[in-house]
Amino acid sequence: MSDGLLDALQYYGAAAATLAALLVSLNLGERWNGWAFVIFVTSSLALIAWGFLQPDSEGIGWQNVALLGINLVGVYSHLIRKRPGAERAPDE
Structure with missing residues (x-):
C-alpha cells in the first residue's frame, strides 16, 4: 500500500472526526447531528x-470498528428512525 494513500486515510479520518465532533457539539438540530454521524461513519471507515x-496500528482499526457501529446507530437515530408523534421541522 502506498504511503500517500495511507497518509490520506489517516489524515482524512482525523479531520472528518474533528469536523463531526464540532457539528455535534454545536447542537444545531436533529438533521445536522445526523449528518455529523454520517461524517463520523466515513471517518471510521x-x-x-x-x-x-x-x-502496528490494528488497535486504531479495532477501535474504529466499534465506533463505526456506534456511528451507524447515530445515523439511524437522527436521520432514519421516525419518532411517534414527532414531526421534524423543515429547517432541522
Whole structure:
C-alpha cells in the first residue's frame, strides 16, 4: 500500500472526526447531528482501513470498528428512525 494513500486515510479520518465532533457539539438540530454521524461513519471507515493496512496500528482499526457501529446507530437515530408523534421541522 502506498504511503500517500495511507497518509490520506489517516489524515482524512482525523479531520472528518474533528469536523463531526464540532457539528455535534454545536447542537444545531436533529438533521445536522445526523449528518455529523454520517461524517463520523466515513471517518471510521477511513481509520479502519488505515489501522489494518498500516503496520502496528490494528488497535486504531479495532477501535474504529466499534465506533463505526456506534456511528451507524447515530445515523439511524437522527436521520432514519421516525419518532411517534414527532414531526421534524423543515429547517432541522
